[in-house]
């Protein structure tokens with residue numbers, strides 16, 4: 249288990265799936281680079297009790313801090329997403345699926 253109570257098997261599965269930010273597709277940076285491109289754990293629906301492969305993802309610190317507690321379907325229309333060219337066609341499949349469910 250890590251700090252988010254994500255079991256090891258799920259953590260490993262998601263680490264294997266999300267090699268880049270699920271939102272902006274940036275390649276995660278090392279600690280020597282900008283903090284914004286470092287990987288972070290994301291709850292797609294901002295509810296820490298939903299620990300499923302559909303709700304847990306890896307995104308960069310920049311996207312995570314922009315999204316915060318916003319609803320995904322609201323955030324995807326935010327100025328941050330517009331500025332960074334993030335939309336339903338550019339995000340990872342796990343996010344597309346969530347948007348299709350209007351989460």
Ligand SMILES: [Zn+2]
Pocket residue numbers: 269270271272273274307308309310311312
């Ligand atoms: Zn990102």
